[in-house]
Amino acid sequence: MKQYLLSIYQPDGGTPDPEFLAGVMHELGAIRDELEAAGCWVFGQGLHGPETATVLRARGDDVLVTDGPFVEGKEHLGGFTILRAPDLDAALH
Numbered sequence: 001m002k003q004y005l006l007s008i009y010q011p012d013g014g015t016p017d018p019e020f021l022a023g024v025m026h027e028l029g030a031i032r033d034e035l036e037a038a039g040c041w042v043f044g045q046g047l048h049g050p051e052t053a054t055v056l057r058a059r060g061d062d063v064l065v066t067d068g069p070f071v072e073g074k075e076h077l078g079g080f081t082i083l084r085a086p087d088l089d090a091a092l093h
Helices: 018-037 088-092
Strands: 002-011 041-046 054-059 062-067 075-085
Touching: 002 041, 002 088, 018 041, 018 075, 075 088
Parallel strands: none
Antiparallel strands: 002 075, 041 075, 054 062
């Protein structure tokens, strides 16, 4: 079976209010439970905020290291899940 990355994006800015965040976390938990029950879940984790990022960029034989996010945006990758599925159609369902 192939493995697929499920990216979880979140808006930039402060932490959402606890009531809203609880709803989001509940939905993410339900998705994980469903993936685990189907035998598809491999691994998943939340990430630190973009202000803690370090960007590595290959330049020929050298690697340029830059602190902080490289691109400003309205959202950032907040977490991810790796799932196992026989093909993309199965991964999307």
